[in-house]
Amino acid sequence: MSMSPQEVFELPDPSSSDPGAVNEPDRHAAAESLTRGRLILRRFLRHRTALAAVVVLVLMFLLAYLGPYLTVWKYDDFDQEHILTGPSANHFFGVDQLGRDVFARTLHGLQKSLIIGVFAALITTAFAALAGSVAGYFGRWVDAGLVWVIDLLLVLPSFLVLAILSPVLAGKSWLWLVLLLSVFGWMITGRVVRGMTLSLKEREYVNAARFMGVGSFTIIRRHLLPNMASLLIVDVTINVGVTILAETSLSFFGFGVQAPDVSLGTVLGDSQDLATTYPHVFLFGGVLLIITVLCVSVIGDALRDAIDPSSGTSTL
Amino acid sequence: MSQTFSAAEPAPPADSTSPLLEVHDLSVSFRSEAGQVNAVRGVTYTVNPGETVAIVGESGSGKSVSSLAVMGLLPSSATVTGSIRFKGQDLLSLNDRQLSKLRGSGLSMIFQDPLSALTPVYTIGDQIAEAVRIHQDVSKSQAARRAVELLDLVGIPNPQLRAGSFPHEFSGGMRQRAMIAMSIANDPDLIIADEPTTALDVTIQAQVLDVLKKAKEATNAATVLITHDLGVVAGFADRVMVMYAGKAVETATVDDIFYHPRMPYTMGLLGSIPRMDVEEKEPLIPIEGTPPSLLNLPPGCPFEPRCPIAVEQCRQTEPGLDPTDRDSHFAACHRSLEIAQRQWSAADVFVRPTVPEAAAAGIAREERPVVLQLQDLHRAFPIRKGAVIRRTVGSVRAVDGVSLDIREGETLGLVGESGCGKTTTIMEIMNLLKPQQGRIVVLGQDTASLKPDDRRTMRSDLSIVFQDPMASLDPRMPIGDILAEPMWVQKMPDAKIKARTAELLKMVGLSPEHASRYPAEFSGGQRQRIGIARALALDPKLVVLDEPVSALDVSIQAGVINLLDELKSRMGLSYLFVAHDLSVIRHIADRVAVMYLGRIVEIGTSKDIFDRPSHPYTQALLSAIPLPDPEKERTRQRILLTGDLPSPTDVPSGCRFSSRCFVFAEQLDADQRARCQSEDPGLYPMNADHGAACHFAQVREVV
Structure with a gap:
């Protein structure tokens, strides 16, 4: 039974029944103002796996940014004497076929993948929030036009388009890649945001704001988006995992991050044909990628359950 | 505590010496994030064959939960103790399969929302026939015939044809009739009706109550009617049980409850309802405060914090349901005998607030300026069909020629059933645009000729209070910002806004420190007060009130109505008060317009x-x-x-x-x-x- 009694019966909402609120203003003030945030935190903390995932993800970031200081090798140094040797005290993860230190390259790649993932996820969600809420709020031809764009982008094979565009962008900043990933990643969320806007804009508080003469974009910013915040936060988290995977697969095939820059995708792509004979050049990058994406999606799921108890498995 | 009360009238039928339903010391609790919620705390009552018992209480009083416990329909997270005996059989010891046999044939239930109680994918006839076939060994065609008979009995026109309709093709009232048909399909001995008419309009409510009475006569079943509406109780019940904070606080015959209440809460309830049959306008008697949280009840009487005649004993021990001076009348109040001796009524126990006389009252209506005028207002919504090329196939004439005017300092009540065009009318006014046809004149200015800047300025003279206090305040904004928003629009300086916010909160009976809190921390009545404060932020001339009290419990409603009355006289406001509840209209309105199908059919003084x-x-x-x-x-x-x-x-x-x-x-x-x-x-x-x-x-x- 996943329904809590409050949803079935007209039990008093614990946050709304403060008998003396009018006369005794501050009796419950401190206790109750945190209710929602604390409730979410409490539900989130109940997910042991999610907690572990948070810890692991923090470790990943620390590893990616502090790890390179542990070794003397840079990701673009060549050590011709130790080509394809296994892990050792000098080269923690061994050396690849060109004599580059796998540890330094993997960590640098992890850095790049994480930063691309986080950036692209943020921009994707921002796109989605803007387009979805504008389409939903203004309706009519604005809506028709934006929905048409969404449908168009959904039927375009994004991977192919990215592959075709990447030679044009080759050599330019990796930020272009972030932008491209976002342009092809916002549509589904955009639709969800549009749907939520359609229902939120019928709420009386939106009408109230309209009847006060508040401008349309102010209404979107002040009343609509904050009320979808939980959806957007969850969406960013889940998108981090999705974009990391998208970026690595592009880079793996040589379309994403270009040499001499390194991402987890290029690390894996460079060493794919040696994966069976010299597993050390492939294994570490692969394992770090799997762990990162797994952690991010576990956190995303737990966050969604915590914010919206009816969506998942969270029961009393 | 264990006394039961028996009917004074009508006399129980001769064939039944034992009560039909005996509920003894029933308690229900739920576990929740915040702790244990004791929804029902030791309720004892009996229902004799053929009689109607009404359970009355405000939301959260445990009236629904206690009846769902009887039906065995509580979720598994509920803990139920005590005993429920139906025809001598203990229901709590039965398993789900045994209970299912009893549900529908022995006991049946009518729910509040007939749309969610019917399955959308089966026809009404099939659903009733199914109910018949579960408990009776009859063929499919016999069951279908019985379904048609039942639909006929509850007054569905053309039952043969309508049995083949789906629930969404029925109106709310017809769905509720279908639910009643289903509940009496197997001749139950007891029907539990949980707020059966709350979701319906008054004329439909009257029809459904009539059907319910007929159904009762046809089956001679006993009925437990759960409701918050004391009007329905007065005409329908033999005996009444009043519940508060999970306990029965008073039980008596219906006449005793209404004419000789012995518990201050019951008295307060009776005093706080606006009466349509009372002409004289005096302020209602509100019960201060809100019902207690059932989470951590302090010792003592749960009504003590709101009770004006509470004494030290009330804070120490919770009173049991004890006999009073009258026969088969029990009340849970330490001072019930004193109340009887001194013959106190609601007006003696509670303080009737005073409302100052309006300044405009002295001036004749014709001499006061017109604040709002509608002339032959029309609004139609086109119905479009087709996926690619959308063509107009008809139109919904929501407002079809409405003319009215409101003068300074007066309240016009606009009444009508749902779907009559009330809401469309006020939306047209609030939009301040040129209407499709007709004229809207606000404070002497025709909306058709307004420029965007004028329109924004005019919005400070015209404001609105919405129906649902939960939905009309942005849950993500602190109260201070909610109140400041209209002032931001008019570009008032920050310091002035701050001072005004504090002033507004005080004006509606809240304290200025509340400004930093969020709407979720307030009760429904308090939230409606905040909505009113927001509407008054810019000192408007005209306030449109869209069913401002219909979502509130009666005891809270009275306080809000009094507040509206008081603000009107103090600030010289004019109200356009839209409501479906005519008793409230009678109380607050100077003039009344009755709307039917997009047009005003009658208008005049209250x-x-x-x-x-x-x-x-x-x-x-x-x-x-x-x-x-x-x-x-x-x-x-x-x-x-x-x-x-x-x-x-x-x-x-x-x-x-x-x-x-x-x-x-x-x-x-x-x-x-x-x-x-x-x-x-x-x-x-x-x-x-x-x-x-x-x-x-x-x-x-x-x-």
Whole structure:
């Protein structure tokens, strides 16, 4: 039974029944103002796996940014004497076929993948929030036009388009890649945001704001988006995992991050044909990628359950 | 605590010496994030065969939970203790399969929301037939025939045909009838009706209550009626149990509850309902505060914090349900005998607030300036069909020629059933745009000629309070910002906004420190006060109130109505008060306009409309409203309208009310009927400032 009694019966909402609120203003003030945030935190903390995932993800970031200081090798140094040797005290993860230190390259790649993932996820969600809420709020031809764009982008094979565009962008900043990933990643969320806007804009508080003469974009910013915040936060988290995977697969095939820059995708792509004979050049990058994406999606799921108890498995 | 109370009237049927349902010391609790919620705390009652017991209480009092426990329909997270005996059989010891056998045949239930209680994918007939076949060994065709019979019994026109309809093709009232048909399909001994008419309009409510009475007669079943509406109780119940904070606080016969209440809470409830049959306007008696949280109840009487006559003993021990001075009348109050001795009534126990006289009251209506004028306002919504090329196939004429005016310092009550175009009318006013047809003049300015800047300025003179206090405040904004928003729009300086916010909070009975809190921390009544404060932020001239109290419990409602009254006289406001509850309208409005199908059918002073209603629709509407007075209820003649509101896509020709009009159906000859069906009646003047849109308008007293 996943329904809590409050949803079935007209039990008093614990946050709304403060008998003396009018006369005794501050009796419950401190206790109750945190209710929602604390409730979410409490539900989130109940997910042991999610907690572990948070810890692991923090470790990943620390590893990616502090790890390179542990070794003397840079990701673009060549050590011709130790080509394809296994892990050792000098080269923690061994050396690849060109004599580059796998540890330094993997960590640098992890850095790049994480930063691309986080950036692209943020921009994707921002796109989605803007387009979805504008389409939903203004309706009519604005809506028709934006929905048409969404449908168009959904039927375009994004991977192919990215592959075709990447030679044009080759050599330019990796930020272009972030932008491209976002342009092809916002549509589904955009639709969800549009749907939520359609229902939120019928709420009386939106009408109230309209009847006060508040401008349309102010209404979107002040009343609509904050009320979808939980959806957007969850969406960013889940998108981090999705974009990391998208970026690595592009880079793996040589379309994403270009040499001499390194991402987890290029690390894996460079060493794919040696994966069976010299597993050390492939294994570490692969394992770090799997762990990162797994952690991010576990956190995303737990966050969604915590914010919206009816969506998942969270029961009393 | 364990006393049961037996009926004084009517005498229990001779064949049954033992009660049908005995609930003894029933407690229900739920576990929640915040702790254990004790929803029901030791309730004891009995229901004798054939009698009607009403359980009355505000939301959160445990009235629904206690009945769901009887039906065995509580979720598994609930802990139920005590005993529930139905015909001597302990229901709590039965497993789900045994209970299922009993549900429907022995016990049956009618739910509040008939849309969610019916399965959308099966026809109404199939669903009733299914209920028949579960408990009776009959063939499919027999069950289908029985379903049609039952639909006929509950007054569904054309039952043979309608049995093949799906729930969404039925209106709310017809769905509730279908639910009643289903609940009596197997001749139950006990029907539990959980707020069966709360979601319905008054004329439909009257029809459904009538059907329920008929169904009761047909099956001779006992009924447990759960409701918050004391008017319904007065006309329907034999005995009443009042619940508060999970406990029964008073039980007695219906007359005793209404005429000799012995518990301050019951008295407060009775004092806080606006009465349609009381002409004199005096402030209502609100019960201060809100019901306690059932989470951590302090010791003592749960009503003590709100009770004006509480003594030290009330804070120490919780009173049991003890006998009072009257027969079979029990009350949970330490001072109930004292109340009886001193013959206290609600007005003695509670303080009746005073409301200052309005400044405008002294000036004749004609001399006061007009703040809002509607002239022949129309609004139609096109119905479009087709996926690619959308063509217009018809239109919903939501507002179809409304004219009215509101003068300074007066309250116009706009009443009508759902779907009559009230909301569309006020949305048209609030949009401040040029209407499709007709004119809207606000404070002397025609909205058609407004420039965007003028429109923004005008918004400070015109504001709105919405129905649902939960939905009208942005949950993500602190109260201070919510109140400041209209002032931001008018670009007021920050320091002024801050001072004004504090002032507004004080004005509506909250404290300025509340500004930093969020809406979720307030109760429904407090939230509505915040909504009112927001509407008054810019010192408007006209406030549109869209059902401002219909979502509130009665004891809270009274306080909000008094506040509106007081603010109106203090600030010289004019109100356009939209409501479906005529008792509230009678209390607050100076003039009343009755709307039917997009048009005003009768308009006049409050006194004219309530004492001398002339349009048949107004008469039916007034007579459909149950009065919280058992004696009056028993003698009252009710005008029952047939059928539902016609669809505004297909307005009847001539008089739009003729399809449901009882005068048309019973009193007119053929020539007169032809006139009704061909000629659209305008507003005929009845006397000064009173008009009715009926060719054969006649005054008839119905209250």
